[in-house]
Amino acid sequence: MLGAVVIAVAVGALMFVAQRSRDGAITHQQGMRLVLWAGGVVPTVVLLALLISTLPAMRPIAVKADDLRITVTGEQFWWRVRYQPAGQAAIDDSNELRVPVGRNVELLLEAGDVLHSFWVPGLAGKLDMVPGRTNKLVVHATRAGRFRGQCAEFCGLSHALMAFDVVAMEPAAFDAWLAARRAPAAVGGDGARLFAANGCGGCHTVAGLSDATIGPNLTHLGARASLGAGMQKRTHANLVRFIKHAPTVKPGARMPAYPQLSNDDAATIARWLEQSK
Template sequence: MFGSGRQSAFNTFGTEAAWLAGLTGWMVLGAVVIAAGVGTLMFMAQRSREDALTHRQGMRLVLWAGGVVPTVVLLTLLIATLPAMRPIKVQPGDLRVTVTGEQFWWRVRYQPPGQPAIDDSNELRIPVGRDVELLLEAGDVLHSFWVPGLAGKVDMVPGRTNRLVVHATRAGRFRGQCAEFCGLSHALMAFEVVAMEPAAFDAWLASRRTPAFRGGEGARLFTANGCGGCHGVAGVANGTIGPDLTHLGSRPSLGAGMQKLTHAHLVRFIRNAPQVKPGARMPAYPQMTETDAATIARWLEQRR
């Protein structure tokens, strides 16, 4: 249905996106009215006598239809849109989240006021009804952060931090996308945006501060195969090159929104990520047995 998709500019869940959708509607309506007016004038001109208008009347029509009316319409549109260009001001107690675009995934770091930072990846959670400041960065090449239902797109430039303040108006799961070509798997670089009620968000954030440690064979194989050199898992590894996998089991998708997170998909990704996601920097592990990969996958799936 029109506007019902998880990645649609008409399925809004943020104040900025809702305002933009409303503005788009008014502009489309205005364009239709202008087109209808021009069409009517053309129809009347074709059916009129050659001397239906005097030179003076024709010049007056050009002045009003081609000069005065467009000027008034554009000036009205400018005045109406100026307030929306004013950035949302954040307060010291507002949540800040740093989102870094990588090839081809998203590094997410929550920075609650007065509390330690919390690392995550390929998923962004925000509370409904609160202002959240997003600090947008790029770790390698140009990326672009775009959640159509939340706000406009913002470029992510290496060496620079761009700022976007968002305000979610309703809960739900939505989809974002990299909107700047960044390499082979640019089209496979999506992410989940989860807007949560404030109490649920606070509880979720608290649960991320004390992740449960689970050892066992999966943890041993994860370390033995050098996975911790790139990936972070709280209590097991501190790698920062690749996505943090501490709560991988709670995510609905794998590989930055590329495919549904299932056991079979995870096993395949562990053994040969470049085959699944072209250009991925994670190396293939042809020496790893299917059994070992399945053991690591089950261990990661349990870390919710």
């Protein structure tokens, strides 16, 4: 950014001087020399120096056998996430990634239906997700924070509504968070009964209650900041509306509408899901 400002100011200064110079102030030979140096030699030296200085940062990040691996699968229109810690059982999640600061993490990028593209501008480059193929991307977060990601390949009606967050956490906090993901969600109460009675468990996993994999994993939904793959803030009202009218909220979503579900029952299911943190 600073370099662009310097170049713009320099060009503007040259234009100012050139417009106010008298005729014959510079000879043809002097003009050609200026073009050679300002248009050829200086840019070549500057670009060569920039290339040499950035080459080390362009080397692939090496991963070790005990580094964390996360499989991310693009679906229409959400993200299937599976954490694979070395020597431990895998942990499934959806629509949000968490990574430890200061550690290398290998992302295994796949597509479950059509072409998608994984892109987190603040953390890593863009990489396509192709059905039947696994592409690998290594990320290394240097600071804690939340990084916005987006599908960068047109994949259907709700392509623009297919986003996600990558949350970089301090290593100790991440380890504690990952361990907590192994605990089952609370499964009792009216919310669980309505969830099962309306067939929600036929598509969605809630650990300890259902293990379907057609739709997003809803275990610990209450800990996520957004709904519908980053398309809206997770609020009670938004969750109730999504439960009842998913195709209206997210065009092309495979989840059917539930107009027969009363507002009270939808609110009960929503409260039950929100309690799962």
